[in-house]
Amino acid sequence: MKKLLIGMAILAIAATVLGLGSNAMNSSGIPLIGYYPEIEYGPDSVIVPPSAQEGDPPFITLKEAFGKYHDPGTIFLDAREPEEYEAGHIVGAINLPFDWIDDYWPGVEPQLNKNAAIVIYCSGAECESSLFEGRYLRELGYQDLYIFFGGWSEWESRGFPTTTGGQNSETEKMQ
Amino acid sequence: MIRKFLFDEPVGLLVRVGLGIIFIFASIDKILHPGAFAEIVNNYQILPGSLINIFALILPMLELLCGIALILGFLVRPAAAWAGIMLVMFIIAVSLALSKGINISCGCFSTSSHARMLGMNLILQDIGMLLLAVHAVYCDNRYLSLARLFNKRPNSGTLGHGV
Numbered sequence: 001m002k003k004l005l006i007g008m009a010i011l012a013i014a015a016t017v018l019g020l021g022s023n024a025m026n027s028s029g030i031p032l033i034g035y036y037p038e039i040e041y042g043p044d045s046v047i048v049p050p051s052a053q054e055g056d057p058p059f060i061t062l063k064e065a066f067g068k069y070h071d072p073g074t075i076f077l078d079a080r081e082p083e084e085y086e087a088g089h090i091v092g093a094i095n096l097p098f099d100w101i102d103d104y105w106p107g108v109e110p111q112l113n114k115n116a117a118i119v120i121y122c123s124g125a126e127c128e129s130s131l132f133e134g135r136y137l138r139e140l141g142y143q144d145l146y147i148f149f150g151g152w153s154e155w156e157s158r159g160f161p162t163t164t165g166g167q168n169s170e171t172e173k174m175q
Numbered sequence: 176m177i178r179k180f181l182f183d184e185p186v187g188l189l190v191r192v193g194l195g196i197i198f199i200f201a202s203i204d205k206i207l208h209p210g211a212f213a214e215i216v217n218n219y220q221i222l223p224g225s226l227i228n229i230f231a232l233i234l235p236m237l238e239l240l241c242g243i244a245l246i247l248g249f250l251v252r253p254a255a256a257w258a259g260i261m262l263v264m265f266i267i268a269v270s271l272a273l274s275k276g277i278n279i280s281c282g283c284f285s286t287s288s289h290a291r292m293l294g295m296n297l298i299l300q301d302i303g304m305l306l307l308a309v310h311a312v313y314c315d316n317r318y319l320s321l322a323r324l325f326n327k328r329p330n331s332g333t334l335g336h337g338v
Binding site for chain 2: 003004005006007008010011012014015016018019020022023029030031032033034035036069070072
């Protein structure tokens, strides 16, 4: 075991010396510390509709939504019309159009989990389907709900990950 | 009989050399294009910005050295252990990226942005290579190796001795 660790240290040191050394000798080498700017989120204010009431699911900012997007346990629900969803939506989001919720619910329900965090969005500040859908889900006993009221328009304007296509072609996450 | 096959010296040699060739092949393009590789590392959104370039310079060199060591047969176990650690790292990185839905090229064998995209098959391939690495650590194969050339002790082909 000791010999193994010594051997591994030798390899690691040699790789460090060779890697950094050859880069230093190379005229087209790269700086040791590169410039990788943090993603710009813009003004980090939460958008809340006038119709919001006490007891509604919390409203979250774009930054919070993006944070939750990186949490594999979080489910995104797209409350817009199927045509809008097909034209472009947040990667991994499930389409549950609020206007057709009774038709879509049987197909969507098995994909949800009462304990999972669920982020609901629609077009943006001009639509309230996400809020109504949040209330609908809360009635059904879903607890960990969030309304991303900036919605599709705010998400897309920042260039965050989006994709196109209908619900049934959703193999996107595993491409 | 399977056991006999697994610990057969020529089989061990094949595993060792095969793994070595894969690692050398994987390292070359990254060593030639460190900037492009650093960009790919950044795309994974795992490492902090300050560590990305250093990582992008050292990792391919470690791949190359481990590949050479595996083929020539010196420091076989340490090289195979590093190969295993790197593969576990790759599996975790690819899984994280997939779970975040990040759609990027994998930076596995090529730094071109049009190279292969991330996918489940990549994880399976890495797991397969990980098995080879575990085999190489466990068997410490010295068939046709520099280690045996310089150290002609008897029974040096038996399991798990020394480096």
